[in-house]
Amino acid sequence: MTAALAGKIIAILYLITLLVIGFWSSRRIKSREDYFVASRQLSPILMGIAFFTAVCGVWSYIGAGGVAYGYGIPEWISFITWISAVAWVAFLLLPAIVSRASKYKSTSFTGCIRDMHGGGYSLTAITSVVVVCGYIMGFVGSLKGVGVTLAPILGIDTNTALLIGGIVIVLYAIMGGLRAVVWTDVAGLVFMVISFFAVIWMIQSQGGIAELTNRINAFNPKLFAPDSGSPYGSTIFRLWVLFPILYIFYQCLPHQWHYYMSVGLGKRPKSGAALFTLLAICSVCMIPYLIFLAMGGHVMLPGVLADADSVMPMLFQTYAPAVIYILFTIGVFTAIITTIDGGLLTVAACIDEMLVPLYNKYGLGTTKSVRWGRVVMVIIWAFAMFWAWRSPPAFLVQYLVIGWFGMSAIFAAPTVFALWKPGTKWGAFTSILVGLIVMVVLVVTGKIGPWGIGWLEQPLIAMCFCVPTYYIASAIDRKVRPALAT
Amino acid sequence: MKKSTIANIIVVVWGIVIILIGAKNIVLTLYYCFPGWVVVCVVAYYLCRKEEQEEEAKEVASK
Numbered sequence: 001m002t003a004a005l006a007g008k009i010i011a012i013l014y015l016i017t018l019l020v021i022g023f024w025s026s027r028r029i030k031s032r033e034d035y036f037v038a039s040r041q042l043s044p045i046l047m048g049i050a051f052f053t054a055v056c057g058v059w060s061y062i063g064a065g066g067v068a069y070g071y072g073i074p075e076w077i078s079f080i081t082w083i084s085a086v087a088w089v090a091f092l093l094l095p096a097i098v099s100r101a102s103k104y105k106s107t108s109f110t111g112c113i114r115d116m117h118g119g120g121y122s123l124t125a126i127t128s129v130v131v132v133c134g135y136i137m138g139f140v141g142s143l144k145g146v147g148v149t150l151a152p153i154l155g156i157d158t159n160t161a162l163l164i165g166g167i168v169i170v171l172y173a174i175m176g177g178l179r180a181v182v183w184t185d186v187a188g189l190v191f192m193v194i195s196f197f198a199v200i201w202m203i204q205s206q207g208g209i210a211e212l213t214n215r216i217n218a219f220n221p222k223l224f225a226p227d228s229g230s231p232y233g234s235t236i237f238r239l240w241v242l243f244p245i246l247y248i249f250y251q252c253l254p255h256q257w258h259y260y261m262s263v264g265l266g267k268r269p270k271s272g273a274a275l276f277t278l279l280a281i282c283s284v285c286m287i288p289y290l291i292f293l294a295m296g297g298h299v300m301l302p303g304v305l306a307d308a309d310s311v312m313p314m315l316f317q318t319y320a321p322a323v324i325y326i327l328f329t330i331g332v333f334t335a336i337i338t339t340i341d342g343g344l345l346t347v348a349a350c351i352d353e354m355l356v357p358l359y360n361k362y363g364l365g366t367t368k369s370v371r372w373g374r375v376v377m378v379i380i381w382a383f384a385m386f387w388a389w390r391s392p393p394a395f396l397v398q399y400l401v402i403g404w405f406g407m408s409a410i411f412a413a414p415t416v417f418a419l420w421k422p423g424t425k426w427g428a429f430t431s432i433l434v435g436l437i438v439m440v441v442l443v444v445t446g447k448i449g450p451w452g453i454g455w456l457e458q459p460l461i462a463m464c465f466c467v468p469t470y471y472i473a474s475a476i477d478r479k480v481r482p483a484l485a486t
Numbered sequence: 487m488k489k490s491t492i493a494n495i496i497v498v499v500w501g502i503v504i505i506l507i508g509a510k511n512i513v514l515t516l517y518y519c520f521p522g523w524v525v526v527c528v529v530a531y532y533l534c535r536k537e538e539q540e541e542e543a544k545e546v547a548s549k
Contacts, residue, residue: 073512080508080515083523084501091497091530209516224512240509267542270490270534277497278527285520292516 003322004155011153011330014187015164018172018337021183025176035177035370036107036349037262040098042182044272047263048279050185050342053192054259055086056283057339058145061195061332064287065294066309071230072223072295077239078232079287085247086284089416090277093251094260095269096419101261108349109254112261113414113428120425121357126432127411128350131254132380134407135347139384142340147388149333153326159389165337166388170381173341174374178262181341188334195331196286198324199293202315206296215299223295233454242456249463250408252415255339255346348377406443409459410435413470427474435466489537493530500526 029035042050060079067075100106104115110127114120146169147162154161172180206212216223229239251257265272290312297311298304301318305311316325352373359369413435414428423431442458453461500522508515 076512077508080519081505083519084504087497087501087523087527091527092494209513213513240505244505268535268538270493271531271538274493274527274531274534278524278531281523281527282520285523288516288519292512 003326006323007153007326007330008155010326011150011333014191014330014334015168017187018168018184021187022172022175022180025172025180025183028179029177029370032107032352032370032373033105034179035373036345036352037101037258038178038182038264040102040262041264042179042262044263044265044276045279046182046186047259048276049189050182050338051090051256051259051276051280052283053185053188053334053338054342055256055280055339056192056286056335058142058149058332058336060283060287061290061335062309062312064291065297065312066307067231068291068294069297069305069311070308072220072226074226074229074232074236074239076288076291076295077229077236078243079284079291081240081243082247082250083281083284083288085244085251087277087281089248089251090260090280091273093416093419094263094273094276095265097257097260098263098265098269100419106261108353109257109261109346110350110353112257113411113418114353114425116418116422117414117425117428120429123425123429123432124353126429126436127414128354130407130410130432130436131350132347134403135254135343136380136384136387137403138343139340139380140387142336142343143384143388145336146333146340149329149336153329153333162385162388165333166381166385169337169341170344170378173344174377178345181345184341185338188331188338191327191331191334192283192286194324195328196289198316198320198328199286199289202319203289203293203296205319206300209292212292212296212299216295219299223298229454232456234456238454239456242460246405246408246456246459249412249416250405252411253404253408254350254411255343257411257415258346258349259342344377344381347380348373351376351380405456405459406439406462409463410439410466412463413467417467417470421471423470423474424477426477427470427472430473431466431470434469435462438462438465489533493533496526496533497530 031039033039064075064079100116101112104112106112106115109131110124113127114124117123143162143166146165147158150161150165151158154164156164172184176183203209203212206215213224226236228234229236232239234242251260263272263276293315294311297315301311301314305314313325313329316328320328352369355372355376356369358364359372364372410432413423413431417423418428439458439462442453442461443455446453446455446458504515504519504522507518
């Protein structure tokens with residue numbers, strides 16, 4: 001049997017497995033809570049693995065390697081600081097997040113913010129709109145990635161692969177909700193772990209970490225000691241400060257928050273949080289090794305690559321056996337779909353939250369409201385599929401990262417800060433609105449007054465506006481409506 | 487001091503140590519970052535688990 005045929009069979013079996021998991025999960029759904037948060041019954045171990053695969057997206061496998069090949073150490077700083085931030089939030093804040101979400105029976109990111117601030121449809125609406133706008137470009141870019149990675153494995157054209165991959169993703173997510181998303185993430189773990197160990201094996205085959213470091217240094221010392229933090233438009237020193245701060249608040253990105261609030265910690269929240277943290281950070285810990293290997297691409301591959309993003313596939317193609325290269329490609333495909341499915345469910349849950357008043361008005365029971373939740377998911381998916389089909393979104397990566405960092409900055413106050421000292425619903429509404437306006441102005445102009453700023457500073461500046469606004473507006477709200485103060 | 491507080495301190499301090507080592511030496515980080523986090527999380531789990539068991543035992547005894 002050839003490696004190509006083996007790859008085809010593995011990929012087809014994997015796609016079938018995803019559908020079977022979706023079908024199996026669908027039989028256990030009886031309510032909206034079952035569908036969107038699996039009734040918070042999934043163990044910290046399962047959720048940790050799911051979080052592991054969800055945060056380890058295509059950027060981690062392909063994009064980060066490309067940036068590391070092109071610019072060296074700045075991308076390394078990004079992931080090293082990410083590890084600490086994931087651990088701090090997952091370990092220290094997880095019990096508080098789960099406790100709030102359980103107390104209010106929240107089934108969505110939007111619902112969680114609304115319930116933590118005492119209700120309010122305007123807050124539900126603005127949160128959901130920001131979430132949809134922030135994610136839709138991410139879905140388009142990721143779905144395009146599904147087509148690009150699946151096409152060579154199945155030996156078909158990109159758009160057909162996009163159609164097949166896209167339909168499988170939406171089918172299992174529609175059928176099984178969070179339970180299906182989590183179990184498919186667990187199934188995909190196999191390929192991601194194989195890819196990681198292949199990376200370690202390649203580093204060892206080059207004489208180990210120390211030896212490869214010496215060779216990279218001899219080739220170009222600037223890769224380890226650059227003058228600036230390109231491509232992030234900042235200095236190296238600022239990156240070491242900016243990244244840890246941004247990554248702490250990056251954890252309030254809606255789909256990550258959705259995972260956090262769905263963990264079934266039961267009666268042992270602290271030890272559960274430790275288990276979740278252990279598994280969650282494994283993903284982020286893997287990436288520095290990939291980045292290091294990508295930097296080694298300069299001495300391991302002949303000549304200079306025209307497309308830096310091809311460095312990881314090229315390294316696997318050159319150094320790993322054909323089967324491992326195919327498994328790596330399936331691993332990349334897995335990394336993409338594990339990010340899309342969680343995101344799709346999160347966005348559908350947020351929009352569904354907006355429709356709850358309608359469900360109540362027309363007296364729809366639990367079964368019918370779940371059905372409408374599924375319809376919402378299909379509409380979002382169809383829109384993203386259509387866009388991905390029509391346009392190659394190569395320009396999206398930077399805007400995707402700005403959008404996601406931006407979104408986490410906008411939501412920092414009503415999530416992380418609210419855990420510490422909650423404001424009022426109008427405080428939350430105002431801070432999200434102000435954050436949105438500041439973020440749009442910064443992205444469009446790239447400036448505050450006459451000063452140009454790097455794109456990593458943009459979300460941080462938006463957050464500097466949002467957080468004081470949250471507390472000032474809440475204080476005013478409490479003055480105007482004294483009942484709130486009590 | 488409560489065991490969970492000690493676990494919190496360990497996790498936070500190790501996060502800072504990783505960043506400091508990362509800024510200084512890429513080789514040291516690759517050798518210690520991943521294995522280090524596994525050890526830190528296992529220790530944190532053990533401490534939290536022990537505290538929770540003690541609290542559960544106290545609850546049972548008080549009943």
